[in-house]
Amino acid sequence: MAFHLRRDTARLLALISPSLTWLVVFFLLPLLIVFAISFGQRGPYGGIRWDLTLANYARLLDPLYLRIFARTLAISLATTGISLLIGYPMAFFIATRPRRWRNGLLILLTIPFWTNFLVRTYAWLLILRDNGLINLFWTGAVHTTIQQLAAWFPLPWWDELLRATAEPLRLFGTDGAVILGLVYGWLPDMVLPCYAAVERLDPRLVEAAQDLYANRVRAFWRVVFPLTRSGIIVGSILVFVPCVGAYVTPDLLGGARTMMIGNVIYSQFMMVRDYPFGSALSFVLMALMLMGTMIYFRLGAEEERRLA
Amino acid sequence: MSRRSPGTPPSVQPLGRSRWLTVHGVMTYLFLYLPIVILVIFSFNVSRYVGVWRGFTLQWYRALFANEAIGAALRNSLIVAAASAFIATVLGTMVAIGLERYRFRLRAFVDALLYLPIIIPDIAMAVMLLLFFVLSRISLGLWTIIIAHVAFNISYVALVVRARLAYFDVSLEEAAQDLYADEWQTFRRVTLPLLMPGIIGGALLAFTLSLDDFVITFFVAGPGATTLPLRVYSMIKLGVTPEINALSALMLVISIVLVLASTLLAERRVG
Amino acid sequence: MPEYAVELRGVSKSFGPVVAVHDVTLAVREGEFFALLGPSGCGKTTTLRLIAGFEQPTSGEIYIAGQPQREIPPYRRPVNTVFQNYALFPHMTVYENVAFGLQMQRVPRAEIRRRVEEALEMVRLPGLEDRRPRELSGGQQQRVALARALVNRPRVLLLDEPLGALDQKLRKAMQLELKALQHRVGITFIYVTHDQEEALTMSDRIAVMNQGRVLQVGTPEEVYERPADRFVADFIGETNLLEGLVTEVQADRATVRVNGTLTLQVGATEGIATGQAVAVAIRPEKIALHSQPPGPYAIPGVVHEVVYSGADIRYLVRLTDQTLIQVRLQNMGNGSTPHFPREERVYLTWRPDAARLLTA
Numbered sequence: 001m002a003f004h005l006r007r008d009t010a011r012l013l014a015l016i017s018p019s020l021t022w023l024v025v026f027f028l029l030p031l032l033i034v035f036a037i038s039f040g041q042r043g044p045y046g047g048i049r050w051d052l053t054l055a056n057y058a059r060l061l062d063p064l065y066l067r068i069f070a071r072t073l074a075i076s077l078a079t080t081g082i083s084l085l086i087g088y089p090m091a092f093f094i095a096t097r098p099r100r101w102r103n104g105l106l107i108l109l110t111i112p113f114w115t116n117f118l119v120r121t122y123a124w125l126l127i128l129r130d131n132g133l134i135n136l137f138w139t140g141a142v143h144t145t146i147q148q149l150a151a152w153f154p155l156p157w158w159d160e161l162l163r164a165t166a167e168p169l170r171l172f173g174t175d176g177a178v179i180l181g182l183v184y185g186w187l188p189d190m191v192l193p194c195y196a197a198v199e200r201l202d203p204r205l206v207e208a209a210q211d212l213y214a215n216r217v218r219a220f221w222r223v224v225f226p227l228t229r230s231g232i233i234v235g236s237i238l239v240f241v242p243c244v245g246a247y248v249t250p251d252l253l254g255g256a257r258t259m260m261i262g263n264v265i266y267s268q269f270m271m272v273r274d275y276p277f278g279s280a281l282s283f284v285l286m287a288l289m290l291m292g293t294m295i296y297f298r299l300g301a302e303e304e305r306r307l308a
Numbered sequence: 309m310s311r312r313s314p315g316t317p318p319s320v321q322p323l324g325r326s327r328w329l330t331v332h333g334v335m336t337y338l339f340l341y342l343p344i345v346i347l348v349i350f351s352f353n354v355s356r357y358v359g360v361w362r363g364f365t366l367q368w369y370r371a372l373f374a375n376e377a378i379g380a381a382l383r384n385s386l387i388v389a390a391a392s393a394f395i396a397t398v399l400g401t402m403v404a405i406g407l408e409r410y411r412f413r414l415r416a417f418v419d420a421l422l423y424l425p426i427i428i429p430d431i432a433m434a435v436m437l438l439l440f441f442v443l444s445r446i447s448l449g450l451w452t453i454i455i456a457h458v459a460f461n462i463s464y465v466a467l468v469v470r471a472r473l474a475y476f477d478v479s480l481e482e483a484a485q486d487l488y489a490d491e492w493q494t495f496r497r498v499t500l501p502l503l504m505p506g507i508i509g510g511a512l513l514a515f516t517l518s519l520d521d522f523v524i525t526f527f528v529a530g531p532g533a534t535t536l537p538l539r540v541y542s543m544i545k546l547g548v549t550p551e552i553n554a555l556s557a558l559m560l561v562i563s564i565v566l567v568l569a570s571t572l573l574a575e576r577r578v579g
Numbered sequence: 580m581p582e583y584a585v586e587l588r589g590v591s592k593s594f595g596p597v598v599a600v601h602d603v604t605l606a607v608r609e610g611e612f613f614a615l616l617g618p619s620g621c622g623k624t625t626t627l628r629l630i631a632g633f634e635q636p637t638s639g640e641i642y643i644a645g646q647p648q649r650e651i652p653p654y655r656r657p658v659n660t661v662f663q664n665y666a667l668f669p670h671m672t673v674y675e676n677v678a679f680g681l682q683m684q685r686v687p688r689a690e691i692r693r694r695v696e697e698a699l700e701m702v703r704l705p706g707l708e709d710r711r712p713r714e715l716s717g718g719q720q721q722r723v724a725l726a727r728a729l730v731n732r733p734r735v736l737l738l739d740e741p742l743g744a745l746d747q748k749l750r751k752a753m754q755l756e757l758k759a760l761q762h763r764v765g766i767t768f769i770y771v772t773h774d775q776e777e778a779l780t781m782s783d784r785i786a787v788m789n790q791g792r793v794l795q796v797g798t799p800e801e802v803y804e805r806p807a808d809r810f811v812a813d814f815i816g817e818t819n820l821l822e823g824l825v826t827e828v829q830a831d832r833a834t835v836r837v838n839g840t841l842t843l844q845v846g847a848t849e850g851i852a853t854g855q856a857v858a859v860a861i862r863p864e865k866i867a868l869h870s871q872p873p874g875p876y877a878i879p880g881v882v883h884e885v886v887y888s889g890a891d892i893r894y895l896v897r898l899t900d901q902t903l904i905q906v907r908l909q910n911m912g913n914g915s916t917p918h919f920p921r922e923e924r925v926y927l928t929w930r931p932d933a934a935r936l937l938t939a
Contacts, residue, residue: 008410015406016418019399023421026459027433030440031424034432037350037439086336093333107571112340115563119556120542123343125544126350126553132359133346187340199456245429247523252544262431269435269527279439282432293427482633483666485653487680487731497679501670 038279046214048275049138056280064265065281072260075250076243079182080190083239087182087190088232094191095198106195113188121252124181128171128253135168186242190235197231230303237296241289261285266277344560351553368554378555379537384450385519388535392457393514399458400465400514402506407466408473425460426467433460434527441528448530456528457518462518465510472506512570516563580877583642584609584735584767585658590639592625599625601791602639607685607735607769612761614770614778617788618814622769624663626788627737630769630824644734654683659728660737664744665720673699673723674708677742680731701760718749725760735767742777754781775815779803787811808939813858819866819904820937821859828853832931835859838900844876846932858937863907865933868894868919869926877926880904882919892918896925 039057041049060067080122112120127133143165150158171177173249201224209219247262254260261281351369355362372378407418425433437456441448480502484494522537529538536559543552585607590765592600600622607613615623628634630641634651639719641648653893659680661750662874668676683689699705702722712720719785721741728736741757743749758781761768772778778785779799785811795807806812809820823837832852835843837859883903884895894906904927919925 012406012410012412014401015410016336019403019466020418020421022399022458022462023425026437026440026455027425028421030436033439033443034436060482086332086339089329089332089338093329093336096329107567108337109542111564111567112344114567115344115560116537116540116556118522118537118544119347119559120343122540122544122552123347126347127343136357136360141476172429187336224478242429245431247429247431258423262429265431265435267450269438278435282435286428289427289429289432293423371681435678477664477666479662479664479666480668482631482653483662484669484679484683484725485633485661486658486660488654488683489679490652490654490683493683497666502668 006142034279034282037276038283040276042274042276056277059277060280060284068259068261068264072244075179075182075260076240077258079186079243080236080240082179082183083187083190084232084236087187087235088194090191091194091198091231094195104150109191110188117248120185121181121249122186125172125252128177130168130172132172138165138169139167153247172253173258175258177253178250178258180241181253182246185249186239189238193234193238194228194231197228201227230300233299233303234296241292244288244292245285328476333546338506345498347553348557348560351550351557353550356550368550372554375551378539381534381536382456384533384535388450388453388457389515389518390452392518393511395458396461396465396514397507400462400510401469403462404466404469404473408470422463422466425463430523434524438527439575448528448533450533452528452530453525453533453535455523456524461514461517467542468507468510469503472503476502516566583607584611584644586642588640590629590636590641592629593637594632598791600629603793605786605796606791607767610767612758612763612768612770612781612783612784614772614782615671615788616772616778616785619773620666621788622791623761623788624739627769627771631658631660631737640790657734657775658737659731659733660739661724661728661741663739663741665724667720667723669712672709672711676723677727677730680727683903684764695732698726701729702726702914717745718753721745721753728813729764729766733766735769738768738770740771740773751927757781779815787814805935806937808859809858809937812935817863819861819863821902823859825851825853825857833936835936838902840879840900841898841902843934844931844933845936851936855938859934861934863893863905865929866904866906867928868906868908868917868920869928870917872926873928877928879924879926882921882923882925885919885921894919898929
């Protein structure tokens with residue numbers, strides 16, 4: 001479309017400046033403000049005192065916060081690993097169905113994804129909490145069954161089981177519940193890139209490997225896995241990055257003992273009102289996220305080159 | 309990784325049609341849908357407690373529709389979603405065209421600036437905007453929510469429209485110009501109609517994301533500017549009546565219908 | 580009426596450091612079927628896009644019907660293009676596609692209808708007005724693209740490899756049809772192709788291009804029989820190129836030594852001097868094979884390979900200096916074509932004027 005170069009500059013400006021202005025004022029400027037405030041100090045009434053200090057970043061090294069960072073990373077890694085274990089075979093499941101089913105299966109996979117995150121998390125709350133579905137079953141049907149069994153066949157171990165089923169299982173408020181909620185929330189992000197890689201895989205390559213005396217396991221590790229690795233990398237980062245910044249899932253399914261960085265930031269702003277420290281936390285979180293994304297782009301580009 | 313019964317020819321697919329794979333697939337779909345189904349079923353339960361079926365009722369839905377606070381929240385949500393989707397669609401489409409069609413010095417900067425709101429965690433963006441509004445003494449309200457939502461929606465719209473533009477066959481525009489259409493006519497008669505699926509897709513995405521957003525809205529919403537997710541959150545936190553089950557079930561069904569409708573629309577448009 | 584439909588004077592086009600078109604001067608006559616022929620990346624498509632106005636020349640001037648075209652956008656040039664992949668508007672019907680150019684020119688509605696119908700009639704595609712491009716076959720799409728351009732009655736029709744996407748058989752049929760169509764409408768065609776056979780079959784004149792330059796302009800016969808240089812000789816048809824030195828020049832013939840051992844007699848070209856490095860170009864079909872030496876100038880060799888390819892039989896003959904020469908004998912059937920088995924001794928002859936001395 002580039003015919004008249006002189007008028008082009010004006011047109012380009014007209015096209016990009018509204019968005020550019022919006023993003024500079026309502027995104028870049030706030031970002032810089034957070035960065036600046038992270039070097040300030042908390043005022044007496046929750047305001048900001050502009051005495052430049054590195055104290056907020058030093059406070060991050062407090063074992064209390066280091067533990068939260070470590071837990072955040074551990075939960076995110078666990079979520080990513082479990083999503084991969086479920087999602088990668090899922091990609092093959094969908095890719096091996098008849099062609100006319102595949103689109104439907106993919107849509108079926110993404111529908112829960114499009115429903116409100118709070119609602120989806122709430123559904124798990126109903127299942128996991130102390131008076132939730134699982135525990136009603138545990139303290140109800142399971143408990144009574146054991147009572148009846150104990151009445152019919154008096155054996156020594158029933159007491160133990162009766163005591164166990166009298167109390168609800170501790171599901172809600174655990175790391176496990178948070179990981180479950182996160183896996184549930186981000187699984188499609190793992191499956192879709194893996195599926196794209198598997199779908200692109202030329203089945204003749206597998207046949208070639210088998211023709212060259214590779215059995216199925218070896219054909220998988222020597223041919224299928226290396227050629228779908230790009231999907232695994234993309235999927236893993238797409239799951240890992242939002243997990244690190246999670247707030248809703250640990251807030252609703254976790255408890256005080258499963259705090260993640262997101263929850264600490266929330267409490268610094270909404271409860272403690274220590275804006276400078278909250279800003280420092282946010283900034284570190286963003287830096288982690290950007291690093292993850294940069295690795296993603298780097299690895300993505302490398303994989304593309306490798307397979308080109 | 310798979311079993312092949314003797315006599316079947318070697319499968320073309322990498323893992324074959326393994327039975328384990330099928331079991332795994334079915335289990336995964338169950339994992340995805342079971343919580344949703346449970347939620348919907350128990351929204352019709354007479355009992356307040358999930359897991360104990362005491363009979364069918366619509367009382368929670370009736371209570372829901374009678375709840376004025378929820379009506380107001382829904383209204384707010386729709387206003388925010390429509391306004392932010394509209395602004396973001398116009399701005400995002402423009403910047404997408406600018407980025408795909410021109411080479412200029414600031415291009416890498418604009419590119420990065422567009423990606424950032426997608427990458428940055430919600431909580432960080434929420435904090436940034438809250439501090440910005442507080443420091444610039446902009447009072448929080450519906451407007452601040454709309455501003456915040458536009459700030460992230462521009463990026464998503466631009467992403468979708470750019471994907472469409474990347475596959476755009478430039479020779480179609482050349483053909484139009486060859487056939488005596490000037491630049492404006494070319495844009496209106498050829499470029500815009502062909503970009504439309506992408507623009508509509510971007511607008512739908514923006515609308516959905518805005519409707520769904522909780523974290524950012526939570527931080528930048530002023531008193532009285534309660535959106536539906538904020539209402540849902542406080543209901544979950546307070547753990548009150550099964551009205552929340554009914555509301556969740558409704559939101560679920562509506563979004564499923566919307567996704568199916570937009571998918572069918574997109575499929576008809578393809579080709 | 581100006582003499583030339585399109586004229587390029589010293590036109591160059593660079594994309595950054597890459598020179599796509601280098602100092603091209605061309606004149607296309609009114610009503611001519613003119614081919615731009617060359618390998619991919621030779622600048623032929625860029626030349627066409629310069630004429631259409633999609634690119635502006637870095638230097639030089641383009642005239643259409645005598646008018647300079649600098650700064651004139653494509654939508655004000657009296658030319659229309661048939662694009663390589665047709666570039667049919669996917670969101671419009673066949674009718675809307677063909678009517679587009681007329682609508683843009685604000686032709687009255689009734690006239691648009693009449694002319695669109697006429698154009699579809701002309702490309703033998705009536706009755707498909709309401710179809711979308713994707714519902715058409717490749718050949719039909721090609722015809723719509725043609726109708727969409729021709730309906731505007733351009734001074735010049737530009738065609739960018741229009742048959743490239745069609746299969747071999749359809750392609751041959753369309754070649755003849757295009758040629759007939761051009762005769763009927765009398766519009767100047769400029770036709771870009773990389774297929775030398777297509778260019779030879781269809782064109783009145785051919786410009787052979789390579790690396791952004793025009794190497795030769797001439798009728799099909801001229802470029803085939805009297806190629807200007809090694810590239811043209813090699814690119815058009817098949818050619819044996821033998822590099823050597825001129826050892827002797829007489830009035831009507833020159834003697835060339837190839838590889839220091841082989842001596843060839845060639846009909847001389849003007850301006851040849853003794854000691855000059857030249858190439859001798861000889862077409863495979865102009866060589867005769869004999870089992871006994873027919874005269875003193877016959878060149879001995881051994882049959883290296885025989886390939887039967889239906890209409891003719893191809894031999895690869897190894898000369899005494901190990902040079903391999905292609906020979907093509909027409910298959911006349913029933914033993915009238917001598918059949919030489921592999922490793923048989925043969926003698927090659929050709930008329931002196933069949934071989935050509937190339938200095939460039």
